[in-house]
Amino acid sequence: DQQVKQNSPSLSVQEGRISILNCDYTNSMFDYFLWYKKYPAEGPTFLISISSIKDKNEDGRFTVFLNKSAKHLSLHIVPSQPGDSAVYFCAASAWGTSGSRLTFGEGTQLTVNP
Amino acid sequence: DAGVIQSPRHEVTEMGQEVTLRCKPISGHDYLFWYRQTMMRGLELLIYFNNNVPIDDSGMPEDRFSAKMPNASFSTLKIQPSEPRDSAVYFCASSLSTSGPASNEQFFGPGTRLTVL
Numbered sequence: 001d002q003q004v005k006q007n008s009p010s011l012s013v014q015e016g017r018i019s020i021l022n023c024d025y026t027n028s029m030f031d032y033f034l035w036y037k038k039y040p041a042e043g044p045t046f047l048i049s050i051s052s053i054k055d056k057n058e059d060g061r062f063t064v065f066l067n068k069s070a071k072h073l074s075l076h077i078v079p080s081q082p083g084d085s086a087v088y089f090c091a092a093s094a095w096g097t098s099g100s101r102l103t104f105g106e107g108t109q110l111t112v113n114p
Numbered sequence: 115d116a117g118v119i120q121s122p123r124h125e126v127t128e129m130g131q132e133v134t135l136r137c138k139p140i141s142g143h144d145y146l147f148w149y150r151q152t153m154m155r156g157l158e159l160l161i162y163f164n165n166n167v168p169i170d171d172s173g174m175p176e177d178r179f180s181a182k183m184p185n186a187s188f189s190t191l192k193i194q195p196s197e198p199r200d201s202a203v204y205f206c207a208s209s210l211s212t213s214g215p216a217s218n219e220q221f222f223g224p225g226t227r228l229t230v231l
Contacts, residue, residue, distance in 0.1 A: 002155070034219070043118070043205055043222030044157070089157060100145045100209050101170065102220060106156035 003027045006105035019077040023090030030092040038087040080112045118223035126229045132194040139208030149205040196230045
């Protein structure tokens with residue numbers, strides 16, 4: 001039972017263009033969402049997060065959008081850079097019920113071509 | 115400032131052998147998580163501890179897997195006996211619960227790549 005799904009295993013974009021990574025969830029108890037970035041041979045690192053009381057959070061080139069009614073969130077990277085090439089994991093938590101536990105999606109491999 | 119430390123980084127073993135993965139969380143963190151990364155399911159939570167106490171081990175695949183946290187600075191994940199389908203990258207992560215969901219940020223170690231032949 002995959003409660004967090006990233007339906008696109010891979011995404012390829014040109015440098016300078018926008019990258020949009022998508023994530024869907026099924027558990028209506030989720031109230032906090034995070035994106036992690038993972039380079040080969042390294043552990044995932046935190047990128048950006050959003051609370052369910054917001055619909056947008058921006059940090060530099062990275063913006064996360066949350067559509068609670070659709071149970072959908074997306075990560076926008078603009079402009080994309082070759083150094084952004086990595087696997088991106090979407091994660092969700094139900095702070096009120098399960099505290100610090102995160103549920104991760106399968107990941108999306110982003111490739112930014114020079 | 116050391117992050118989460120995992121050892122070994124790579125482990126190759128034969129089917130039926132016992133495998134022990136080790137993790138040292140960030141000092142002061144009170145949560146410790148063990149994950150397994152697979153292509154099909156991404157990052158699967160196996161078990162997590164709070165203040166050295168196992169809270170949820172429902173993700174542990176079967177009785178061949180066990181985890182311990184004897185103190186705040188050390189945890190092990192053991193597979194006995196190991197099988198080829200256990201081949202994966204195993205991550206340890208830690209976090210500090212302060213107040214509210216913003217403390218959900220988990221810090222990951224570099225992972226252990228396990229190959230069972």
